[in-house]
Amino acid sequence: MLRIIYWLRRGDKTGQTGTAIPRTTMTEVKDLLKEAVDLVGSHLFVDGSGRIVTETSRRLEHLNYQQLLRDNVIDVLAEYRLAEQEGFVGPDLTKPRPMLRIVPGKLAGEPHVVDTRLSTTLIDALLSRGYGPSDVIAFYPFLTEETISQSRSLEVQLRGNVRKQAA
Numbered sequence: 341m342l343r344i345i346y347w348l349r350r351g352d353k354t355g356q357t358g359t360a361i362p363r364t365t366m367t368e369v370k371d372l373l374k375e376a377v378d379l380v381g382s383h384l385f386v387d388g389s390g391r392i393v394t395e396t397s398r399r400l401e402h403l404n405y406q407q408l409l410r411d412n413v414i415d416v417l418a419e420y421r422l423a424e425q426e427g428f429v430g431p432d433l434t435k436p437r438p439m440l441r442i443v444p445g446k447l448a449g450e451p452h453v454v455d456t457r458l459s460t461t462l463i464d465a466l467l468s469r470g471y472g473p474s475d476v477i478a479f480y481p482f483l484t485e486e487t488i489s490q491s492r493s494l495e496v497q498l499r500g501n502v503r504k505q506a507a
Contacts, residue, residue, distance in 0.1 A: 345369055437490035451494055453487055463488055464495035 347353070348364040434442055441454050451460040458480060466476050473488045 436494050439484075439487045439490050440494060451491075453483065453491065456482065458483075460491035460494050463491040467492055 348369055349366070351363040353361040353363075436442060436451055439454050440451050440460060442449060442451050446452065447457055447459055452458055453460070453463075463476060463483075466479070467473075467488070471479075473485050476488055477483050477485070
């Protein structure tokens with residue numbers, strides 16, 4: 341949902357015809373958040389003026405129920421559905437694993453072990469250089485084998501997505 345809000349608030353969007361679409365007002369974003377439960381699994385669109393449009397019963401309408409034509413809107417979630425269809429699976433953006441977190445502003449938003457500043461990238465780099473889990477625990481005694489396993493699995497998942505994208 342945070343990605344959607346970010347996209348809606350951006351001012352550099354363009355429509356299918358190349359026309360500039362202004363940022364969506366915060367009032368409309370707040371209205372969207374109130375309706376978010378009903379939008380799960382549906383489509384979310386933005387019209388040429390940056391206003392939010394939802395699809396209900398095969399009809400497109402603004403949050404105030406004004407009906408629109410499909411040609412006049414952009415499907416905001418299309419790229420995420422396409423990515424899922426192509427096998428890209430992104431981690432939860434705040435809690436990628438039970439013992440890992442991603443916090444904006446902490447370690448530049450890099451995944452890390454909960455309540456630390458130890459990145460999963462560092463743990464994975466040590467494992468890739470031949471250090472075993474017990475060696476990593478010797479360096480960082482607060483880690484557990486499970487934390488190391490979760491860090492490795494997240495980094496493997498992210499690398500897999502990069503390889504798919506590059507192919």
